Each structure stands twice: as structure tokens, then as C-alpha cells.
Amino acid sequence: MAWFSRVPVVDVTKDNFKELWPTMLVALKTATFIAVDLELSGLGNRRKLNTPSVDDRYKSLAGVARSRAVLSIGLSCFKLNNIDEDGPLVLPFTTQTFNLTLLCSEEYVVEPISLKFLVDHGFDFNVQYSQGAPYHRGADQNGEAPQSVRQLFSELVCSRVPLILHNGLVDLVFLSQSFYTELPSTLGSFLADLSEMFPAGIFDTKCITDFHIRMPASYLEYVFRRSQRENAVHQSKEQPHVTLTFPPYPPHMACVEFRDCCLPDTLLNTTQSTMVIPYCEQYGAHGTCPKGVKCPLSHDPDIIIDQEDWVKAKKKRRRDRKKKKGNKIEDEGQDKTEHLVSMETHDGRDVTSVDGTDSVSSDGQTHTDQSDGGTDNVVAKTRVGCHRAGFDAFMTGFAMATMVCKLGKLCGETDSFTTKFQLEEFANRIYLSGKDFPLQIARSAFAKPSNNHKAKLQRLQFGGTSYQ
Ligand SMILES: [Zn+2]
DSSP: OOOOOOEEEEOOTTTTTHHHHHHHHHHHHSSSEEEEEEEEEEEOOOOHTOOOHHHHHHHHHHHHHHHOOEEEEEEEEEEEEOOSSSSSSSEEEEEEEEEEEEEEOOOOOOOOOHHHHHHTTOOOHHHHHHOOEOOOOOSOOOOOOOOSSHOOOOOOHHHHOOOOSSSSSHHHHHHHHHHTTOSSSSSSHHHHHHHOTTTTEEEHHHHHHHHHHOOSSOOOOHHHHHHHHHHHHHTTTOOOOOEEEEEOOTTOTEEEEEEEOOOOGGGGOOOOOOOOOOHHHHHHOOOOOGGGGSSSSOHHHHHHHHHHHHHHHHHHHHHHHTTTOOOOOOHHHHHHHHHHHHHHHTTTTTGGGGGSSSSHHHHHHHHOOOOOOEEEEHHHOOOOOOTTHHHHHHHHHHHHHHHHEEEEEOOSSSSHHHTTTTTTGGGEEEOOOOOSSSOOOOOOOOOOOOOOHHHHHHHHHSSGGHHH
């Protein structure tokens, strides 16, 4: 098969942290961009995280990050190899993904809602308590360990590579408070700090999906699967696409686990299946469902995407037929399709909501924002087990790679990733739930970087006094 069907994730715990340190460091320092995802012990009051005032959201979120813990962090390092000048644009990446299990050494809150979700999804608290790599929150302390997740984050900052997140505000606040230094009291200072911490830019794949790419939904699993499917189709037609290679991990390396992400065999078949498999509409639109794992309807993104594309193709055929009034030639297949769609409508499902037209795309967006608000975050941020943070980071990085291929315009020789692909308009814009504008990461005339950040960055640039 021409495309990847399984993804290696390196499982990092306190027992192999030192052994894997050099590998992680090389992956980080040679990366073209790095995708990150966190799993958290809770998010606090959901309503407060979605209040109209973005400044207030930041203040609540900062409080949450001071009292909750990061249970695991996923890092997926994407290194762009040489691009072949001939033929269609092919972006060849080498990808290394790490899932770090962590254990906060200070008291922290675990919320029942998160706990239930974690247990439902096979999270093993025994493993976390016995093998989690220890860390503490806030400012540096005397005698910091030289090989720790805090130091790894410092290396990430010093590497000055673009940071890729999906729905990244919560991640940014937790990353700063958990592995960098005490958060500033205002959003303005926080944004100024971020613009200095990540000068190569922060990209939010949810934001790019909602504002620049038409997709019926924008939760991570969906965006990834759609990107992966589209990429495979483009590859088969020799259109611009992304290719991935993974390091040849030796078979005896017990800490490497493979996540299966095979595409369905039917993907490239020209004859489409006309079978209707009922799927969960709630999950299909938002990636969350109150019934969770007990939902009787399908949450399989392939089934969801197949049906969406099928309904869309159906509508297009209907529009085309209307244009050709009087032309009565219709094949049997179309009749069958028509019949099945109307059955679907009788079931009470709103088939129009999955069409990929302009109005629906923006409707879907606001709908997602207002109806699920916090829960979108809740699920995305509390899923753990099966190395979810690592695989989620990989999915985010891969989605970004395909977006670069689709939206970027390759230009000349430059070391800067953002300039090389002319991605300036996509950088430093973070998704805001319930808003039709993104949060811009920039230093404003009214807000200065915080003193904590300035002192920290100086230590990182001019010698680590805190590590002596
Ligand atoms: Zn469901």
C-alpha cells in the first residue's frame, strides 16, 4: 500500500526517560515543526471557560492550570526532507512521535467527569502512578533535573520551531504553567510571552480548518481522517500530497507501539457503496456524544465521512439533473440512491446539515461552537489511554502537513518554514470556542511580556542558572 497504515508511538515513562532522552532531543532539534497534545486531569467549570470575555476565559483557565495536572504529553516531530523539483508537489516527512506519561508531584484535582472518561477509555492509573515521569508546576526550583519534561519543554522553546496544536488555547496555558513558569495575570501578557517563546509561529489546525478549509466538522479525529483520505486519493492521482516515513525501530524495542490507521479498502473504488449504515449525528458533527462508548450508533469517522460524501455527491447529481431539464436519462443506481436518501430523511435525520456547501459549512461552525462549547474541549482534552496524547499529536501534525500542501505556496530557499510556504496568514491564530474570530498571538502596544517569562527566557538563552 502506498500510504501509511500504522504509526509508531514511542512510549516514554520515568523508567526509560534517560535512555530515550538523546533520541527525543535529536527529533526535536531537527524537526521542521512539532505537534503537541496534552491529556489533563480536568478542566474546571466548563461554563467559565466559554464566557464571552476572552480575558475572563484566560483568567479561569490559568486558575485551572494551577490546580489540575497534565497526565500525559504527546510530541510528534515532523522533519521535511528534500523536495523533488519535478512533477507535482510532494512533501516527504520523517515523523517521530512520543507519548510521555507524567506524574505531577504536587497535589492536584481530578474531576469525576474526567475520571469516568479516562476509565471508560482504558486509562491505567496504576501505570501512571508507578511509571509517570515526575514534574512540578510553576517557576523553576533549585536543583532542577537536567533530563526532565520541564527541560524537554525548554529545548522545544530553544529550538525555535513552529508549534502545531489543535484547538490549542488550553494546551498553551497548561504547557506554560506546567513546564515553563508561573503564568502572568493578564491575557495580554500571556500572548506577548507566547510570541517570544515561539517566534517561528504557533499554528492551530482547528482554526485553519474552520477559517480556510471547508470541512463539515472540525474535531481532531475527523480532520485527521478526512486529510488522510484526501491525501491518499491525491497520491493515487499524482496530485500534490504528503508522504511519511518513520524511523526503522528495531523489533525488540518494547517501548514502541503501533497505532493502526488503515484506510478502508473501498476508498479508491470508483463504484460507491449505496448501503446506509446509521451513524451518530451528534458525534458526526461535534466529535462528542453524551452516550460515550455505550452509544448504539456508529462513531466510526470512515462511516461518517462516507455517508457525508455520498449525500453530497447525491445532491450534486440532483442539481446537475435540474440543470438539464427535460433530459430523462437516469440510471438505476441513481434511483436507488434517491430512495435511500429519502429513507434517511424519514428517520428524522437532517441530511442537509452534512452537505459541504458554503452556508452549511459556516452553520456547522457556529453550531459546533455554541451547542457543545466546553464539551468539545472536555473530550478532546481528557482522552487518555492507548497513548492518546502521542497519537493525537501525530494526527495534528499530519493534518498540518496536508494543510501546508494544500494552502502553502512554495517559494525559494529559506530556512523559515512559514516563509518557505508563505503561511503567514495562518500563523498565530488560535481557535476560540463560540467566536467567529481567532485569538491572535502577538505583542500588543498595551501589554508587555511578563517578568517571569523574561527571566526564564534569559536563563535559557544565557546559561541555565537554575540547573546548576
Ligand atoms: Zn453517539
